Amino acid sequence: MKKVRLWQCLFLLGMAVLQVLLTEEISESAHRRNCFSYEKAFDNLRNHNLTKDQSDTFFDAAESDIDKFSELLTMYFASECQITDPRTLKEQLSDAKKYRGDEFSEIKEYVKCAWSDLLCFPVGKIVGKPDDTVGFENSWMQSRTFGGDRGHEGCDIMASENVRGIYPVYSMTDGVVENIGWLRLGGYRIGIRSPSGAYFYYAHLEEYAKDFQIGEQISAGTFLGFMGDTGYSDVEGTTGNFVVHLHMGIYLNDKNGTEFSVNSYPMLSYLWERQGGVLR
Known part of the structure; x- marks a missing residue:
């Protein structure tokens, strides 16, 4: 009788451990899927819903490093342009790189491509008319x-x-x-x-x-x-x-x-x- 109860206890303990492991695996799997959305990032890359203040904030946080700026902007796009705090975006970067590295890198390179070479506003003054704009x-x-x-x-x-x-x-x-x-x-x-x-x-x-x-x-x-x-x-x-x-x-x-x-x-x-x- 004691042996039966012992086996029952061990079985229940094993089931409990298995349940914990399965829950953790499901949670980890969901996190891997949700830590970065390629589709959201790509759509928002195209829309580029970014204010001047936000771009300034990201440039400052990246210390004007175009690669770091592109990483922040990529995570901003993946968040549906809802997360604007660079610290929060930086915290999410490691998981995006770890679990969705190829997709993250692809969007980041698009961002970097669009922003890297900007040097000159494309319209200049009219000769003799300094007030026209x-x-x-x-x-x-x-x-x-x-x-x-x-x-x-x-x-x-x-x-x-x-x-x-x-x-x-x-x-x-x-x-x-x-x-x-x-x-x-x-x-x-x-x-x-x-x-x-x-x-x-x-x-x-x-x-x-x-x-x-x-x-x-x-x-x-x-x-x-x-x-x-x-x-x-x-x-x-x-x-x-x-x-x-x-x-x-x-x-x-x-x-x-x-x-x-x-x-x-x-x-x-x-x-x-x-x-x-x-x-x-």
Whole structure:
């Protein structure tokens, strides 16, 4: 009888231990799954819902190290842009790297690619008119209908003086000219691939500063041309279908080489504030 009771006790003890181990394994498995969401991070990377104050906070916390900044921003995106405290994000980093390292690294490299090479706000002063300026708002994925219903993949920098050919446009980064010429939607455009791999797309130019060649190396601050209102037509040189502005887009390539757009508004805001909120 005593042996039966002993075996019963041992069986119950074993079941209790097994239950604890299973609970811990389930909890650990859930933590591995939930410590980093690739889908959330990728969607929010594209939307780039980031204020100037938040980017400043992350840069300060990263001590201006672009790799650390990219890590914080990646975790911020994975949190659905809800966690803004760098200390909390840093605490979550180790688990994301440990359990979802490949996915975390992929998003981090996209972030780093978009932010690494920014040096120059893309619009400068009008000669002889120091008080004229520009304005821009977050118009990411707002509805556009020319050529079919679509979302706006970029940020429009609007001229305070609606005159084509007077606002100079400059390259935001060093890079290589990858595309140039007329596009139905973009009018006269130029596309520049930065050293980190991001593609910077400048559209609706009135004219080019010179005869740029595909493959030509340029520096940040290079004069590209003048802001205009070209585009929305198959007929090269068409103007007047909208007000004068610069459409500024940023595109990245995923690990399979497929291009996708990211919201350029936070990057433009960062450069604008960096130069004191005035044209130069």
